[in-house]
Amino acid sequence: MSATADPVTSGSAELMLMLLSDARLPTGAHTQSAGLEPALNAGMLPHDVPRYITARLRTVATVEAGAAVVARYLSLGPDPVSGLTMVDRAWRARTISPALRETSVLLGRGYQRLVSRLWPDHPAVEALRSQRQPSRAVVLGVAAACTGLAPAQLARLIGYDEAQTIAAAALKVAPLDPVDATAWVIGAQPAINEMTASVAGLTDPDEIPAFGAPLIEQWAQIHSITTQRLFRA
Numbered sequence: 001m002s003a004t005a006d007p008v009t010s011g012s013a014e015l016m017l018m019l020l021s022d023a024r025l026p027t028g029a030h031t032q033s034a035g036l037e038p039a040l041n042a043g044m045l046p047h048d049v050p051r052y053i054t055a056r057l058r059t060v061a062t063v064e065a066g067a068a069v070v071a072r073y074l075s076l077g078p079d080p081v082s083g084l085t086m087v088d089r090a091w092r093a094r095t096i097s098p099a100l101r102e103t104s105v106l107l108g109r110g111y112q113r114l115v116s117r118l119w120p121d122h123p124a125v126e127a128l129r130s131q132r133q134p135s136r137a138v139v140l141g142v143a144a145a146c147t148g149l150a151p152a153q154l155a156r157l158i159g160y161d162e163a164q165t166i167a168a169a170a171l172k173v174a175p176l177d178p179v180d181a182t183a184w185v186i187g188a189q190p191a192i193n194e195m196t197a198s199v200a201g202l203t204d205p206d207e208i209p210a211f212g213a214p215l216i217e218q219w220a221q222i223h224s225i226t227t228q229r230l231f232r233a
Contacts, residue, residue, distance in 0.1 A: 012173035016147035020085060020140075021170065023159055026195065027110030032103065033169030033231040035060075035178070035216050036164055037105070038223035042215075046174040048182045053163050055192040059213035064137045065155040066199040066208040068089040069203040071141025072154055073203045078126035088138045090205035099224040108136040111143060119146040150201040159192035169231060 009172040023030065039052055063195040067087050074083025095101050112128060119125050128134060167181040202208065 013153060014157065015149045017098075017149060017157055019155050020052045020065060020143060020147070020149075021160055021163070021164075025114070026120065027107060027114060028196075031231060032107065032165055033173070034165040035156055035183055035220055036166045037173055037231045038226070039216070039220035040173055041223070041226070044220050046170065046176060049166065049170050053166050053184060053188050054191045055213065056162055057159055057195050059211040060095075060216060062195050062199065062209050062211055063094050064104070064135075065158040066202050067094075067135070067137035068141040068144065068148065068154055068158060068207075069151045069199050069202050070205055070208055071138045072144040072149070072151060073141075075127060075142050075145045079132045080124055081223065084127055084134065084138050084142070086135050086172035086205045087141070087208070090208050091135050091137050094208060094210045095135075096212065097220050099220040100217060103220070104135040104137065108134050108139040108159045111136060111139040115143050117145055121233065122146045124155065131187055150200075152196050155199050156192060156197040159195050160166075161189075163188040163192065163207070 019025065034056060036049065036052065040046070044052065067090065069138065070090075071084055071087040074080060074087060077083055091104075092101060095104070112134065115122075115125050115128070122145070124142045128142045130140065131138065140154065143149075144151075144157075149157070163185045167184050170176055170184075171178055171181050199209065
């Protein structure tokens with residue numbers, strides 16, 4: 001795709017939304033369980049996975065979605081470099097666990113490689129190059145700016161990815177029916193819609209939600225030093 005192409009006219013935002021939510025996208029997302037593996041290792045039962053998905057959507061994913069929406073807005077503004085820097089700092093201040101921050105940076109690196117190759121001359125991508133180890137939220141905000149995604153589409157993308165990552169990981173770590181895992185993602189739609197509505201209108205880093213998830217953070221820290229694991233996080 002040409003860096004000068006307008007994603008809204010050369011390909012619909014809906015197509016871009018499907019592209020970015022595709023697990024086959026080369027970003028390294030297949031190495032992640034969104035914290036499910038450490039949660040199960042800590043004693044959570046498989047039948048509690050739907051509640052775990054909801055908990056993630058109301059905490060970790062809401063913070064990330066809010067940061068991504070603000071990053072999208074500021075990356076299209078008059079000073080995208082400062083804007084992205086402020087968003088990344090705000091996200092880090094709201095993400096206490098070093099393990100969660102490290103995971104986000106790792107995924108952000110994969111998405112940054114993607115947008116840098118596909119839209120190298122886009123002003124938002126040029127601003128992103130000034131960021132040192134940006135979080136996934138910041139990079140996804142830039143990706144949304146490049147692809148023409150609306151704020152609500154971006155937030156819904158993050159919510160769907162959260163639910164689908166957990167559901168897919170569950171099939172690899174527990175004896176489950178794939179149809180049940182699909183039903184979990186469908187059942188998460190009200191929580192995804194709620195999260196989307198709560199962050200879609202954000203434009204300022206100070207507005208990014210600050211919801212903690214102490215157990216998720218603790219499990220992530222333990223998992224980061226676990227030697228035998230199927231997923232990185």
